[in-house]
Amino acid sequence: xxxxxxxxxxxxxxxxxxxxxxxxxxxxxxxxxxxxxxxxxxxxxxxxxxxxxxxxxxxxx
Amino acid sequence: xxxxxxxxxxxxxxxxxxxxxxxxxxxxxxxxxxxxxxxxxxxxxxxxxxxxxxxxxxxxxxxxxxxxxxxxxxxxxxxxxxxxxxxxxxxxxxxxxxxxxxxxxxxxxxxxxxxxxxxxxxxxxxxxxxxxxxxxxxxxxxxxxxxxxxxxxxxxxxxxxxxxxxxxxxxxxxxxxxxxxxxxxxxxxxxxxxxxxxxxxxxxxxxxxxxxxxxxxxxxxxxxxxxxxxxxxxxxxxxxxxxxxxxxxxxxxxxxxxxxxxxxxxxxxxxxxxxxxxxxxxxxxxxxxxxxxxxxxxxxxxxxxxxxxxxxxxxxxxxxxxxxxxxxxxxxxxxxxxxxxxxxxxxxxxxxxxxxxxxxxxxxxxxxxxxxxxxxxxxxxxxxxxxxxxxxxxxxxxxxxxxxxxxxxxxxxxxxxxxxxxxxxxxxxxxxxxxxxxxxxxxxxxxxxxxxxxxxxxxxxxxxxxxxxxxxxxxxxxxxxxxxxxxxxxxxxxxxxxxxxxxxxxxxxxxxxxxxxxxxxxxxxxxxxxxxxxxxxxxxxxxxxxxxxxxxxxxxxxxxxxxxxxxxxxxxxxxxxxxxxxxxxxxxxxxxxxxxxxxxxxxxxxxxxxxxx
Numbered sequence: 001x002x003x004x005x006x007x008x009x010x011x012x013x014x015x016x017x018x019x020x021x022x023x024x025x026x027x028x029x030x031x032x033x034x035x036x037x038x039x040x041x042x043x044x045x046x047x048x049x050x051x052x053x054x055x056x057x058x059x060x061x
Numbered sequence: 062x063x064x065x066x067x068x069x070x071x072x073x074x075x076x077x078x079x080x081x082x083x084x085x086x087x088x089x090x091x092x093x094x095x096x097x098x099x100x101x102x103x104x105x106x107x108x109x110x111x112x113x114x115x116x117x118x119x120x121x122x123x124x125x126x127x128x129x130x131x132x133x134x135x136x137x138x139x140x141x142x143x144x145x146x147x148x149x150x151x152x153x154x155x156x157x158x159x160x161x162x163x164x165x166x167x168x169x170x171x172x173x174x175x176x177x178x179x180x181x182x183x184x185x186x187x188x189x190x191x192x193x194x195x196x197x198x199x200x201x202x203x204x205x206x207x208x209x210x211x212x213x214x215x216x217x218x219x220x221x222x223x224x225x226x227x228x229x230x231x232x233x234x235x236x237x238x239x240x241x242x243x244x245x246x247x248x249x250x251x252x253x254x255x256x257x258x259x260x261x262x263x264x265x266x267x268x269x270x271x272x273x274x275x276x277x278x279x280x281x282x283x284x285x286x287x288x289x290x291x292x293x294x295x296x297x298x299x300x301x302x303x304x305x306x307x308x309x310x311x312x313x314x315x316x317x318x319x320x321x322x323x324x325x326x327x328x329x330x331x332x333x334x335x336x337x338x339x340x341x342x343x344x345x346x347x348x349x350x351x352x353x354x355x356x357x358x359x360x361x362x363x364x365x366x367x368x369x370x371x372x373x374x375x376x377x378x379x380x381x382x383x384x385x386x387x388x389x390x391x392x393x394x395x396x397x398x399x400x401x402x403x404x405x406x407x408x409x410x411x412x413x414x415x416x417x418x419x420x421x422x423x424x425x426x427x428x429x430x431x432x433x434x435x436x437x438x439x440x441x442x443x444x445x446x447x448x449x450x451x452x453x454x455x456x457x458x459x460x461x462x463x464x465x466x467x468x469x470x471x472x473x474x475x476x477x478x479x480x481x482x483x484x485x486x487x488x489x490x491x492x493x494x495x496x497x498x499x500x501x502x503x504x505x506x507x508x509x510x511x512x513x514x515x516x517x518x519x520x521x522x523x524x525x526x527x528x529x530x531x532x533x534x535x536x537x538x539x540x541x542x543x544x545x546x547x548x549x550x551x552x553x554x555x556x557x558x559x560x561x562x563x564x565x566x567x568x569x570x571x572x573x574x575x576x577x578x579x580x581x582x583x584x585x586x587x588x589x590x591x592x593x594x595x596x597x598x599x600x601x602x603x604x605x606x607x608x609x610x611x612x613x614x615x616x617x618x619x620x621x622x623x624x625x626x627x628x629x630x631x632x633x634x635x636x637x638x639x640x641x642x643x644x645x646x647x648x649x650x651x652x653x654x655x656x657x658x659x660x661x662x663x664x665x666x667x668x669x670x671x672x673x674x
Contacts, residue, residue, distance in 0.1 A: 004324040011329065012527055019520040023577060025634065 075158035077124030083214030115231035180235035293451035302346035333526030344428035379473025391421035614668035
């Protein structure tokens with residue numbers, strides 16, 4: 001049963017992230033990405049913003 | 062092989078409905094929307110042609126009649142041509158598309174473009190309908206001095222010669238105008254005289270048909286009959302396909318129930334994914350049938366005639382005749398409809414059209430209508446073979462249109478028109494629908510729908526499953542576990558707001574994620590009832606389940622709610638972008654909520670009086 005709970009939890013976390021990335025407006029996503037600059041991996045921030053550049057961040061996303 | 066040099070940029074220009082986007086698709090392999098009426102392209106799109114010699118970027122632009130823009134979409138084209146777009150250079154070459162059946166009028170644009178002093182290639186389009194004795198590419202080239210290529214945008218190989226010439230333009234430059242400083246009007250007159258185009262090329266079959274289609278009495282009757290038959294067919298013809306999908310879903314549900322051990326994974330897959338997202342998939346045949354009719358009507362050239370028929374009615378409620386195409390596009394989705402308002406030159410008319418476009422019944426509402434009609438309206442035949450379910454669907458669509466026109470009338474009282482805006486639209490020739498366009502259009506709609514179901518809707522259904530499954534019921538609980546979950550508690554908390562219109566907590570729970578995508582309502586109801594019940598086959602028999610749980614007044618109130626319900630968040634975001642006003646988005650959401658609540662309340666209490674609980 002623990003395996004089932006592990007699978008369901010993983011699906012829940014990934015789905016929540018994907019859903020938030022789709023539903024949160026771009027300007028809010030960029031604001032959050034700026035705040036998380038240096039605190040989380042850049043690839044995660046690039047995915048979160050959706051590869052639309054703001055021109056200020058390094059690396060450019 | 063690609064070149065290290067930047068691609069040569071070719072701007073594709075022409076009057077509205079001359080076939081630019083069809084040629085663009087043929088040239089670049091893109092799948093842009095095309096239709097047989099003006100104003101389909103309202104944004105610039107680009108695609109690439111590649112060869113060993115180099116690369117050419119083809120830029121499809123909104124149609125225009127002259128270099129003096131009158132509408133926002135024409136301004137996009139003129140600003141781009143004249144280098145007024147910040148950070149973007151103007152195009153080096155022009156590809157001017159001319160519709161041979163309207164050549165006399167369209168030469169005016171070519172004469173104006175000659176003044177830009179850029180290399181020009183002319184595509185003489187729709188040559189399948191030209192009279193070779195009157196006009197050929199060679200004749201037009203000899204008169205205008207530009208290189209001319211013949212094209213047929215509706216044939217798969219209709220742009221092969223144009224493609225070769227564009228690629229060759231990397232090595233062999235295109236001709237520039239011989240005398241760019243000449244007065245465009247004088248140049249135009251000289252061309253028309255030389256070509257003998259003293260009258261528009263006759264399209265007699267279209268004119269004969271228009272005597273019936275545009276007749277003041279028979280025209281509107283024909284329009285009503287066509288719309289009525291469309292909705293009848295949507296319900297009747299889709300049934301076998303829906304039964305097929307339903308049987309597949311039932312089989313998948315049974316197999317998963319057998320294979321997966323009992324526990325949270327089985328519940329998530331069977332009750333969340335299959336009962337939720339799978340139930341939404343069930344309505345794909347109806348959506349495709351509706352779009353098949355719309356594509357055939359727009360490809361045949363009938364829809365702009367419908368705009369003319371409705372022009373008097375629309376001007377009566379304070380709308381511009383140009384609002385017809387945006388409103389029509391909104392039957393697919395309000396977002397392209399709102400973007401299409403860029404063809405409306407008057408800001409006041411445009412704002413009113415944006416505010417009422419979401420009242421047109423978008424395809425995302427169809428699954429909700431179909432579920433409720435299937436559950437509560439008997440599948441019986443009335444007089445003259447009229448199907449009752451199809452009739453109710455027709456009435457719901459009509460209510461949306463009536464509501465939109467009513468709101469337009471009210472808004473126009475508050476915002477007076479500065480000048481009367483008359484409708485001026487080029488009527489295209491009739492032609493048989495091109496089956497490739499139909500197949501491509503339906504394929505695109507299928508992809509859009511399946512992507513929605515497999516993307517946002519699936520994710521929302523997983524979220525709803527979590528909210529409906531946790532926390533677990535306390536020890537000794539007497540009600541269904543879902544009533545103790547977050548979703549159940551939220552539904553119960555909001556219930557006082559919606560109880561006066563007859564909604565139960567299950568419906569309230571479904572309305573919230575429905576703000577992200579309307580068809581999710583069907584999926585949420587599937588999950589909520591699957592989790593609330595004991596049998597897994599609920600996932601594919603939602604309609605009988607709600608038929609036994611809800612009263613008829615509740616079902617009718619929910620239908621009325623969805624005729625006017627507040628739009629999905631994406632639409633509100635597009636309204637904000639197009640109007641540059643957050644207030645306008647909030648106003649749209651607020652007035653639609655009030656309208657939906659009022660309609661549901663009136664319907665519920667009217668139905669209670671007639672049918673009781």
